[in-house]
Amino acid sequence: DKFAESLIEKIQEIKEPTGEEQILIEEICGQGGADAILNQKGYGLYNPDTVVPAISLQADVSVCKDFFHVSAKQITKLFEQLYAFIDAHAELEYTDVSGEERLLGNATRYGWWLYTISNDNSLKLYEKYPFPELWKEFYDTYVKTPETLMCMYMAYCGEMDEKQLKPSVWIHYEKKLYGDINSEYKIPSSKYLDSFYHANGIRSIILCMMSMYDISIPREVAKQAVAYAAFQMPEKAMWCDYENNSINGWYQEYEGTLFTNSSRFLEFISVLREWKTEEEFRETFLLLYYLDKKNAIWDKPKKKRHGYNFSIRLQNQNYLDMYYYVKAYVMGIIDEDMVYKAAFEMLGIRNAVIELGVFMKEKLYPYEKSDIEQFLEAEETDSKNSPAEKDEIDRESDFWKTGVKVYKKIIDTILNVELKRGDSETIFSKTAMAINKIYGMDRLTAILKALGTSTLDRKGSYYYYYGSGTGKKEILSHLLAVCEPIAGDTGEKLRTAAKENKISEERLIEVAMYAPQWIDIIEECLGYSGLKSGCYYFMAHMDENFDDKRAAMIAKYTPLSKEELNEGCFDVKWFYEAYETLGEKLFNKLYNSAKYISNGSKHSRARKYADAALGRVTVSELESAIRDKRNKDLLMSYGIIPVTGTEDILHRYEFLQNFKKESKQFGAQRRASEATAVSCALKNLATTAGYSDETRLILAMEAELVKSSMQYLE
Secondary structure, X not given: OHHHHHHHHHHHOOOOOOHHHHHHHHHHOOOOHHHHHHOOHHHHOOOOOOOOOOOXXXXXXXXXXXXXXXXXXXXXXXXXXXXXXXXXXXXOEEEOOOOOEEEOOOOEOOEOOOOOOOOOOOOOHHHHOOOHHHXXXXXXXXXXXXXXXXXXXXXXXXXXHHOOEOOOOOHHHHHHHHOOOOOOOOOOOEOOEOOOOOOOOHHHHHHHHHHHOOOOOOHHHHHHHHHHHHHOOOHHHHEEEEOOOEEOOEEOOOOEEEHHHOHHHHHHHHHHHOOOOHHHHHHHHHHHHHHHHHHHHHOOOOOEEOOEXXXXXXXXXXXXXXXXXXXHHHOOOOOHHHHHHHHHHHOOHHHXXXXXXXXXXXXXXXHXXXXXXXXXXXXXXXXXXXXXXXXXXXXXXXXXXXXXXXHHHHHHHHHHHHOOOOOOOOOOHHHHOOOOOEEOHHHHHHHHHHHOOOOOOOOOOHHHHHOOOOOHHHHHHHHHHOEEOOOOOOHHXXXXXXXXXOOOHHHHHHHHHHOHHHHHHHHHHXXXXXXXXHHHHHHHHHOOOOOHHHHHHHOOOOOOOHHHHXXXXXXXXXXXXXXXXXXXXXXXXXXXXHHHHOOHHHHHHHHHHHHHHOOOOOHHHHHHHHHHHOOHHHHHHHOOOOOOOHHHHHHHHHHHHHHHHHHHHOOHHHHHHHHHHHHHHHHHHHHHHOOOOHHHHHHHHHHHHHHHHHHHHO
């Protein structure tokens, strides 16, 4: 203890520590916020003792058994009749959605498929498949009742499970829910239904008939089945081991599965999720909550394979997601503490952050909108607006605003720990990489303070957005990239914060390049005219992953398309404007900062382009290097060297055409790659020489070649 006290005294004597050192000093001396948060119950955010209202429900499983009352013998006969029915019409022809002609009865080596004939999502399911009149005839002649059709469907679902599971484990409980259509029942085999269950059309035909007559499992049946599993099935009966570790050649990453994750039972879950009223939502939430709670005892890591331990949770067995908890809170079913408890303790905080991140997006992907729209009412929109201008999400609804509030509180808790960390990861480090938005100059300053003198992490594509790295540099770089300014954040405020926290000019330039949402404020802070144009110049020529917003900004400076820039085309005019405005010293600072937004080859290419544009290399020097190495970046920079006249342009044009001709000695892939490089080099030469496009340059040079050959034609 005395040694520790002496050490702390010595540490506190350190004069003028850096921001990074100050964070570590505070942590060592017990003055930091990270440990204080981690040691509190519920991280100081919520009461972990909060509970969901208890419900007492005795399931009436006779409702399920009465619905699935069709005997195994009858179901077998129906499948055999369906096979015979397809045989009788096997010679019928149809054209699938890809335009290929097919026979109804033809099977492939992958099994028998019924292919769709349309991708029109406005159509009902049965209208997307061929011969709906046949399936109507089969239903009217043989099936006749919704219960019978659903028994056929559940029998098919069972085929997807029993090949993997040890037999007879769940029979006693299945019989209570499905009657004869349990694990002991096997569909009669046929060329139309083989062991590769994904590749057959039988399920498609059943779904067509269900769609045609609007048939599904009644909600009351699903409710009683889920209630039975949640409250009456023994806990030990909920789990079943796989019979082997492989099915259809795919390795099973888990030892087994849950009763409620069988294909049959998931149909009940799906029905409950299709709630229409607040009362149905309340019923669904409580039933699925207690089912999740019961299943949680089986949560365990995957087996360790090849030296790696896979996921933390067993298949993430929760049937409720964060949207359900947010809506339950809005409706008063649970308190706010329960929402946070679900995020941190039940769903997995990383999963929760990814789901809640939708509330921070300006524009949702279709799949995200599909996930969330059930919880929202569509906002009335002006039909004259274009689809891009329409926003059907009601962002003023209690549900949406609550989702935003929950996200921000969770993120604040995570950041208050993560921004105080040392080199060791925290329990939130993996989650921090899933954060998609944080706000304000205070957070920006804290990130830069925590970074200290560390370099930034080079941006990847997918890794950058949802990477799994937990290193301090990776996480702080990611947080920097997703940090956005808010109202009141100004250049003057940043100037003061940078001075107080000893943030250098070079670091601020790196921020402008790495997180361009701060460019305007940083330009105002540093007082450099042309900084914005210079940053976007480097992004355009070095970062191929810029989004639509950044692409729109770049389009203000250059006529080159995103594709042309990625291929290696160069805007000479933009380069000279940026270089002359910024000056060599500041331009080089931007160049050095740009290494964090590109891979090494793109950064190296930018230097080659700059050297060529500034005349630091000669035509002959480049020609010698290109012949020797056939380097495509050097080739594309060849056209950027300032031209001295028509003779110079013609000479370079002939050199590029000869390079392309020499490519014929290589394979197809290399020929295509070098042809693209030659095309970019010609575009760069056209721009440098003052031609409006590559075609005009080619026409002019071919005319010069003809002119130079006239003496041989006289």
